[in-house]
Amino acid sequence: xxxxxxxxxxxxxxxxxxxxxxxxxxxxxxxxxxxxxxxxxxxxxxxxxxxxxxxxxxxxxxxxxxxxxxxxxxxxxxxxxxxxxxxxxxxxxxxxxxxxxxxxxxxxxxxxxxxxxxxxxxxxxxxxxxxxxxxxxxxxxxxxxxxxxxxxxxxxxxxxxxxxxxxxxxxxxxxxxxxxxxxxxxxxxxxxxxxxxxxxxxxxxxxxxxxxxxxxxxxxxxxxxxxxxxxxxxxxxxxxxxxxxxxxxxxxxxxxxxxxxxxxxxxxxxxxxxxxxxxxxxxxxxxxxxxxxxxxxxxxxxxxxxxxxxxxxxxxxxxxxxxxxxxxxxxxxxxxxxxxxxxxxxxxxxxxxxxxxxxxxxxxxxxxxxxxxxxxxxxxxxxxxxxxxxxxxxxxxxxxxxxxxxxxxxxxxxxxxxxxxxxxxxxxxxxxxxxxxxxxxxxxxxxxxxxxxxxxxxxxxxxxxxxxxxxxxxxxxx
Numbered sequence: 001x002x003x004x005x006x007x008x009x010x011x012x013x014x015x016x017x018x019x020x021x022x023x024x025x026x027x028x029x030x031x032x033x034x035x036x037x038x039x040x041x042x043x044x045x046x047x048x049x050x051x052x053x054x055x056x057x058x059x060x061x062x063x064x065x066x067x068x069x070x071x072x073x074x075x076x077x078x079x080x081x082x083x084x085x086x087x088x089x090x091x092x093x094x095x096x097x098x099x100x101x102x103x104x105x106x107x108x109x110x111x112x113x114x115x116x117x118x119x120x121x122x123x124x125x126x127x128x129x130x131x132x133x134x135x136x137x138x139x140x141x142x143x144x145x146x147x148x149x150x151x152x153x154x155x156x157x158x159x160x161x162x163x164x165x166x167x168x169x170x171x172x173x174x175x176x177x178x179x180x181x182x183x184x185x186x187x188x189x190x191x192x193x194x195x196x197x198x199x200x201x202x203x204x205x206x207x208x209x210x211x212x213x214x215x216x217x218x219x220x221x222x223x224x225x226x227x228x229x230x231x232x233x234x235x236x237x238x239x240x241x242x243x244x245x246x247x248x249x250x251x252x253x254x255x256x257x258x259x260x261x262x263x264x265x266x267x268x269x270x271x272x273x274x275x276x277x278x279x280x281x282x283x284x285x286x287x288x289x290x291x292x293x294x295x296x297x298x299x300x301x302x303x304x305x306x307x308x309x310x311x312x313x314x315x316x317x318x319x320x321x322x323x324x325x326x327x328x329x330x331x332x333x334x335x336x337x338x339x340x341x342x343x344x345x346x347x348x349x350x351x352x353x354x355x356x357x358x359x360x361x362x363x364x365x366x367x368x369x370x371x372x373x374x375x376x377x378x379x380x381x382x383x384x385x386x387x388x389x390x391x392x393x394x395x396x397x398x399x400x401x402x403x404x405x406x407x408x409x410x411x412x413x414x415x416x417x418x419x420x421x422x423x424x425x426x427x428x429x430x431x432x433x434x435x436x437x438x439x440x441x442x443x444x445x446x447x448x449x450x451x452x453x454x455x456x457x458x459x460x461x462x463x464x465x466x467x468x469x470x471x472x473x474x475x476x477x478x
Contacts, residue, residue: 036079038071040093043086047148049201049208055180059148060087066206067170067227068135068151075130075158081123083115090114090139093123095153096267097133097249097435100125102455105414108139109382110456110474129323130157131249132223132269134170139380142229142464143186146197150227162316164218164309173228175199187468193344193369195407196230196463202288204299211300217308220274226264229464232408234290235262235298239278243318246271250417250433251320263290265410265438267462275313278303325433328419328448333398336389338459340439340471342370343405368470376470381458387476391451399447403439409461409471412436416457418447436462451477
């Protein structure tokens with residue numbers, strides 16, 4: 001039986017939702033000024049992924065913790081975030097998925113000078129969209145994200161949405177040695193030219209394998225964010241029927257995922273509504289089975305023994321209010337195409353890039369293993385990066401992304417959300433907007449966006465090894 005997403009609120013449900021919203025609003029701290037002031041200190045630290053009993057792991061942290069603080073901002077309210085760098089190397093912060101001014105995008109050399117050790121930088125922006133986002137470095141990003149630098153960023157709707165609880169799981173993937181420390185070897189050739197640095201431990205909000213306590217009868221808004229370097233996840237909630245509400249922070253038509261699996265590539269976010277219909281005291285596993293033969297239990301939904309909050313699921317609609325995204329004009333769109341090339345092919349063969357690989361093995365010593373339209377840009381961004389294409393401000397771009405490689409690539413665009421039109425010739429339903437579009441091997445995906453945000457913007461694979469080894473480009477909005 002499918003959910004009916006078009007039902008209306010009963011008077012009783014409406015009054016209950018309104019009362020809950022009023023309570024939620026009253027609990028928000030009063031702000032002293034119109035600008036929301038925040039601070040981040042970037043520094044070495046340690047984490048205990050298995051709780052206090054486990055060994056400490058040396059990591060890099062935002063404000064002393066892994067993950068960093070969960071910033072909850074308000075849609076349309078200006079924010080000012082001062083970032084202090086206490087690392088021994090440069091860093092920046094990229095506000096992933098936020099449509100902001102180019103100068104605040106956090107790409108070293110391209111949009112700002114890097115934040116040197118001992119220095120600070122102040123980011124200022126007004127988030128136009130409500131939704132689930134995150135933040136991470138864009139300097140030495142393979143190492144810095146791999147050592148723990150990531151944090152969730154939630155932009156709350158201008159009007160509260162009725163849920164019993166609003167939860168967030170920031171998912172991180174770690175490659176640890178037998179002593180519990182982060183393994184070295186960042187940027188190795190095999191990782192760079194194949195699936196990237198997939199780890200051997202997955203944590204939820206910095207903890208491994210901890211139960212998630214729930215109550216029968218409650219409706220939860222669960223925000224899932226994949227902050228891994230390379231691990232793609234396909235989550236199954238045993239005994240439950242999640243309903244997708246938003247992808248990459250942008251509301252979509254509510255729907256149950258295909259085959260009940262939520263596919264979440266690095267950098268992607270999915271918001272779901274989860275009605276807790278298990279029995280009090282019951283336990284239900286959440287399984288990640290993306291990789292063939294390597295399924296594992298991510299966590300367990302552990303119901304407490306209290307009586308159900310309600311006998312039946314809420315009758316309130318679960319659709320989220322839409323964000324103010326500019327609608328593409330497809331009849332007058334400018335067509336652009338990017339082709340993903342390179343990497344290791346089946347049978348251990350190396351793919352050529354535009355007919356040229358240069359000397360040596362791809363991906364070695366920071367060299368190129370990938371290309372976009374025959375051009376490899378390696379690293380994290382720098383001054384003078386030549387744009388792949390240029391758009392006039394206000395133009396609609398119809399962008400085709402074609403994956404000629406044997407590997408999966410979550411392609412992330414800075415500064416914009418893409419309206420996903422079709423995949424391999426079939427229309428994409430449910431009005432999906434994404435800033436990170438996952439391309440399977442040999443996929444072709446067509447998207448569109450309005451070039452309303454001037455500047456030089458990155459477009460890259462968010463498997464960090466792939467980006468650092470050439471799967472990155474820049475486009476310009478004049």
